[in-house]
Amino acid sequence: MNEAVPAGSSGGLSGAGREGNAPSRPAASVIVPAHDEEALIGRLLAGLEEGIRSGALDVVVVCNACTDGTATIARDQGARVVEIDERSKTAALNAGDAAARVYPRIYLDADIIVDAERILDLASPLFDGRALCASLPFTVELDGRPWLVRAYFSVWQEVPLLNDRYVGAGLYALSEGGRARFDVFPHVFADDLYIRNLFTRDERCVVEGKPFTIEAPWTARSLLRRRVRILAGNLDLQSRTEYRSHPGALERSDSLWKALLGQPRLIPAACVYSGVNLLAQLLARWQRFRNPRIDWVRDETTRQ
Numbered sequence: 001m002n003e004a005v006p007a008g009s010s011g012g013l014s015g016a017g018r019e020g021n022a023p024s025r026p027a028a029s030v031i032v033p034a035h036d037e038e039a040l041i042g043r044l045l046a047g048l049e050e051g052i053r054s055g056a057l058d059v060v061v062v063c064n065a066c067t068d069g070t071a072t073i074a075r076d077q078g079a080r081v082v083e084i085d086e087r088s089k090t091a092a093l094n095a096g097d098a099a100a101r102v103y104p105r106i107y108l109d110a111d112i113i114v115d116a117e118r119i120l121d122l123a124s125p126l127f128d129g130r131a132l133c134a135s136l137p138f139t140v141e142l143d144g145r146p147w148l149v150r151a152y153f154s155v156w157q158e159v160p161l162l163n164d165r166y167v168g169a170g171l172y173a174l175s176e177g178g179r180a181r182f183d184v185f186p187h188v189f190a191d192d193l194y195i196r197n198l199f200t201r202d203e204r205c206v207v208e209g210k211p212f213t214i215e216a217p218w219t220a221r222s223l224l225r226r227r228v229r230i231l232a233g234n235l236d237l238q239s240r241t242e243y244r245s246h247p248g249a250l251e252r253s254d255s256l257w258k259a260l261l262g263q264p265r266l267i268p269a270a271c272v273y274s275g276v277n278l279l280a281q282l283l284a285r286w287q288r289f290r291n292p293r294i295d296w297v298r299d300e301t302t303r304q
Helices: 041-048 051-053 070-076 088-098 116-121 123-127 145-158 191-197 220-238 255-257 264-290
Strands: 026-033 058-062 080-084 105-107 134-135 138-141 171-173 206-209 212-215
Touching: 026 041, 026 070, 026 088, 026 116, 026 212, 041 051, 041 058, 041 070, 051 058, 051 116, 058 070, 058 088, 058 116, 070 080, 070 134, 080 088, 088 191, 123 171, 145 220, 145 264, 171 191, 191 220, 220 264, 255 264
Parallel strands: 026 058, 026 105, 058 080, 134 206, 138 212
Antiparallel strands: 105 171, 134 171
8 A cells, every 4th residue: 555644734825825925935836738738727727726826836837839728728827837839748847847936846747636735735745855756646537437447447546556655647746856866857758657767665755635636538449549658658768778767666467466366356357457458568569669759649538
């Protein structure tokens, strides 16, 4: 299970910000890379509204090659907006870093659901030195999804790796010392795996309390496409030895099956999980064989 640390006061919403007086400086900078996210950016920023309004959070939305209303929506909701021409998540992360005002730095995907109080909770263990890299527990929104998607994620959430100081899944935070581990974000697609590999288990933490929410795909086809993209990105990163500081932070199928021994009700779902991942592995390897260049593919079903 996750060895979580207690949530602590970061001095943001729990201090001056909640009493109506703007803090002298933000408690953390939040960087949101966004490519054509007008369907979702408003929902994310609505969750962060209290932190933006009080000045406790310095929120930077980096619109990379946007052709829709993402920038306008973000500005209207109080975020600072940086616009770049390159469609690249890592280029957006680097542009956001250049614009961010303070540490810790918190990196969010536009399609997650989280509130300002939980984002501020991340600052505590990074300020006091308990960790260099932190995240929150998470849950997966499965309402209305087909059985195959629900079966897959019912097992995915039991993966031992995801319950052992896991950072990633669309949200991670770095202290100033943690951010000093690397110069700029390299051009990799598995940025969360890259970050996780920079830190040992003892340097990471998960802040206990309310989880943030990940949206599951709405179709089995979209689930498979997402798994192919993730596994292709992981394979790319594993092949580049300069980015494997602490390798081994990938899930192992044998440890998953051991974890499921006491949950026989999940065996049918585990077969679905293994089948989807096996097919995705084969497709990811074939894709890399045919074209080593990885094209960014995202789940459009959660953006409709």
